[in-house]
Amino acid sequence: MNGLDLEPFYLSFKLAGITTFILFFIALPLSWWLSQTKSRFKPFIEAVVSLPIVLPPSVIGFYILFALSQNSPIGAFFEETFGIKMVFNFTGLVIASCFYSFPFMVQPLQGGFESLNKNMLEAAYIAGKSKLTTLLHVALPNIKPALLTATIITFAHTVGEFGVVLMVGGSIPGETKVASVAIYEAVEVMDYANAHIYSAIMLLISFSVLLGVYLFNHHYTRKAGIIV
Numbered sequence: 054m055n056g057l058d059l060e061p062f063y064l065s066f067k068l069a070g071i072t073t074f075i076l077f078f079i080a081l082p083l084s085w086w087l088s089q090t091k092s093r094f095k096p097f098i099e100a101v102v103s104l105p106i107v108l109p110p111s112v113i114g115f116y117i118l119f120a121l122s123q124n125s126p127i128g129a130f131f132e133e134t135f136g137i138k139m140v141f142n143f144t145g146l147v148i149a150s151c152f153y154s155f156p157f158m159v160q161p162l163q164g165g166f167e168s169l170n171k172n173m174l175e176a177a178y179i180a181g182k183s184k185l186t187t188l189l190h191v192a193l194p195n196i197k198p199a200l201l202t203a204t205i206i207t208f209a210h211t212v213g214e215f216g217v218v219l220m221v222g223g224s225i226p227g228e229t230k231v232a233s234v235a236i237y238e239a240v241e242v243m244d245y246a247n248a249h250i251y252s253a254i255m256l257l258i259s260f261s262v263l264l265g266v267y268l269f270n271h272h273y274t275r276k277a278g279i280i281v
Contacts, residue, residue: 065231102155
């Protein structure tokens with residue numbers, strides 16, 4: 054395959070898997086709270102959560118790089134206390150990806166919770182179920198399309214990251230050189246054959262992911278007897 058190195062794809066999938074796993078447990082309670090609260094701070098929190106969607110990746114990457122570098126209190130603390138450098142390694146990529154992909158997990162979950170029948174939730178509370186029990190046993194089973202969308206889109210979005218991971222992780226083979234960075238470097242050295250192969254694989258993965266999500270949602274909607 055023209056000397057194609059598939060390790061960047063392994064790193065991309067590993068990064069996306071870890072990021073998606075972490076974000077699910079962080080975003081789940083926040084999405085639930087946002088869907089239920091009437092707090093006047095809700096618009097402010099939603100704006101903060103959604104910032105990565107509109108901010109250039111270079112801006113996000115710069116601030117994360119600054120915050121995690123050894124010259125910052127956070128970076129210095131981890132390096133001096135645990136001997137861990139937070140930038141230009143896989144750990145830094147995970148942290149950066151969690152920030153960058155956060156809204157792609159929160160927004161579908163929040164939308165799913167907000168679409169729930171309020172009477173169903175009220176009935177659970179009247180039956181004496183706690184908010185946690187209602188979330189886990191009433192709300193979650195009824196937002197399967199939102200759960201799938203949040204999980205898959207977050208995973209796919211993380212696989213396709215470029216600007217943020219390049220700034221925070223650089224391009225260290227076997228450590229931070231993910232697929233998107235590998236494509237950029239192949240184009241830089243005019244290795245268009247490998248760049249085409251890398252890009253085609255990414256295109257196929259992205260299309261397959263989106264198709265899977267839409268097929269599942271369409272099947273779930275038909276099964277639930279909902280006419281769109």
